[in-house]
Amino acid sequence: MVSIKKIAQDIGVSTATVSNALTGKGRVSEQMVARIRSRAEELGYRPSTVARALKTGQTGILGLVMPDLTNPLFPRIAQMLSIAADTRKFGILIADSRGSPQEQTEALRRLLDRGVDGLLIVPQKGTTPEPMPVPVAVINTASDPANSVSADHAGGGALVARHIADIGHRRVVILGGDAVSEVQQDRIAGMTRALPPTVDARIMWGDAGIERAVAEVQAGATAILTTSDLIALRVRSELMRAQIPAPDQVSLTGFDDMSFAPIMHPALTTVAQNVDEIAARAIDIISTKIRGGTHPREGETVPMRLVVRQSTSIPNHPAQRRPSR
Amino acid sequence: MVSIKKIAQDIGVSTATVSNALTGKGRVSEQMVARIRSRAEELGYRPSTVARALKTGQTGILGLVMPDLTNPLFPRIAQMLSIAADTRKFGILIADSRGSPQEQTEALRRLLDRGVDGLLIVPQKGTTPEPMPVPVAVINTASDPANSVSADHAGGGALVARHIADIGHRRVVILGGDAVSEVQQDRIAGMTRALPPTVDARIMWGDAGIERAVAEVQAGATAILTTSDLIALRVRSELMRAQIPAPDQVSLTGFDDMSFAPIMHPALTTVAQNVDEIAARAIDIISTKIRGGTHPREGETVPMRLVVRQSTSIPNHPAQRRPSR
DNA sequence: ACCCTCTGATTAATCGTTCAATCAGAGGGT
DNA sequence: ACCCTCTGATTGAACGATTAATCAGAGGGT
Secondary structure, X not given: OOOHHHHHHHHOOOHHXXXXXXXXXXXXXXXXXXXXXXXXXHHOOOOOHHHHXXXXXXXXXXXXXXXXXXXXOHHHHHHHXXXXXXXXXXXXXXXXXXXXXXXXXXXXXXXXXXXXXXXXXXXXXXXXXXXXXOOEEEEOOOXXXXXXXXXXXXXXXXXXHHHHHHOOOOEEEEEEOOOOOHHHHHHHHHHHHXXXXXXEEEEXXXXXXXXXXXXXXXXXXXXXXXXOHHHHHHHHHHHXXXXXXXXXXXXXXXXXXXXXXXXXXXXXXXXXXXXXXXXXXXXXXXXXXXXXXXXXXXXXXXXXXXXOOOOOOOOOOHHHOOOOO | OOOHHHHHHHHOOOHHHHHHHHHOOOOOOXXXXXXXXXXXXXXXXXXXXXXXXXXXXXXXXXXXXXXXXXXXXXXXXXXXXXXXXXXXXXXXXXXXXXXXHXXXXXXXXXXXXXXXXXXXXXXXXXXXXXXXXXXXXXXXXOOOOOOOEEEOHHHHHHXXXXXXXXXXXXXXXXXXXXXXOHHHHHHHHXXXXXXXXXXXXXXXXXXXXXXXXXHHHHOOOOEEEEOOHHHHHXXXXXXXXXXXXXXXXXXXXXXXXXXXXXXXXXXXXXXXXXXXXXXXXXXXXXXXHHOOOOOOOOOOEEOOEEEOOOOOOOOOOHHHOOXXX
């Protein structure tokens, strides 16, 4: 490995001068800077991030903790974070908390031991991470007081609910996966708040909820709003089993615009997160925090975007038929 | 931050003794080891991985490069690699190559600059990474000469093809996504080799292939074997549009057992990768390489597992009806 | 008493970089 | 001549650990 020392010897100056020339910090004449730069280039010099880290106390590495990497949405977040991070010259060290809070704590400890400059945390459902010795950016949802940035899940819920109300549905089912999840709670809260009082909405949860939702459709409900594309897909399967056509007899919506949403049949109406923006904001926040500042927009959410596809349509139920708008 | 020096001062010995006591390397009396250990415990001492890295030249960090993190299979690999890595005390630094070979090279350079001890590479479709200054483990497919470990894609193709042949199909379509992908090539090669000569199989590729496959079914084919669950899902949508019932008129298979495979309708017959084993093997290989050894099983593949669900059944086409076995 | 060996510890260098402090010398002003 | 300022460079310590080389002293053998 070629070090600053080698360059210094070659040119006949001290290592300090080389360091200054390369980083542009001290006082070095222009010719000298040019000579050093070109020699460094020739030798293929790459500064040792390790040595720099030791001296400065900054590793330039961020730790990323996710609840369970198998959630199909996380890779996109991870990818965008990784891209946003390296515009700021940060690297990303991953840790998986394997679904358990103890493991999450373990994972955090390991990252801290490696000297990360900051932590990006997507918390376990229903847990709040304890205070950390380094700056932290939490990506969760608006109702989490620790939240640094996240999608506007409630707003997204409102978008999809309003869409359903607008096209004429009057009796709907709202279907959540896991009531412990704050994200899902917020999505549902957004839906219920946005629905006009003329709409009859019932909230159901979990596996049992899926069956009950189908029964509810047979009893006259014309739409099922879910908090996840995965749930929507399962509902779709149950509907087929019950021979209920979608969207003819029932409209269906998901959440997150996962990979399969556009290619399932009917293509799923859903709400997309602006993952790029969330990632960029998270990196922005964590890096200002690391520099000791306070980010003006910390805690703000990023709007979601309604993606209307074929799984939602005007209700076709005899009791509720109405002219198209 | 509490360092080795602080402990040394507290007890009144040299830092060397503390280092020796903690790592168990030099000659230190048992009582002294005990005293140092307990003092370290009290102070909450955590060794600086950065300082250690500078001195030893080993960071204990592996770089992970993936072609495009949005592929729904990669998060599982990343998760398992991360878990396997930390049993070996390695951390994992991620980099995304955003689909382009140049970016892949860039990503590798960034990781090397951070001083990773080794690289885990899932290559871009159709590209072979150039030689690297650190040990590398490549996760790709058997036909890649650089491959270190991977699923036995050809074997997986054989499993699913044999299943289809066994239950009586005689005219099938094999549908690939992208002919550039070596993985998909291997899967298809495995399928065709495993099919008996009595079976008529046609290979088709890409978006155009999906339409042609549906036409082929209308012309009498009774099964479509795809190289990916995502493709299978798209085929499923096209079949519904064409009002072709599955699996009644046509059996359908995917690959990779993605999250939605069990919950789509009909639940998808597919081939699962043993991701845990692949990850564990990859870490094993890279760590023996880092220690300067050669791994005895490098290059071997890990068997895939056929997962039979409702999307495949005995062919029901009049021309090919036969008794159940 | 002398030499040898062994144990348990210390010394000091080193990894590659940064940075505050220092210094040599040029040039200007009086 | 003398003092002052400014520029461009150097010195040397530090970051926190590891490690080869060294050393003091205890004990054993002759």
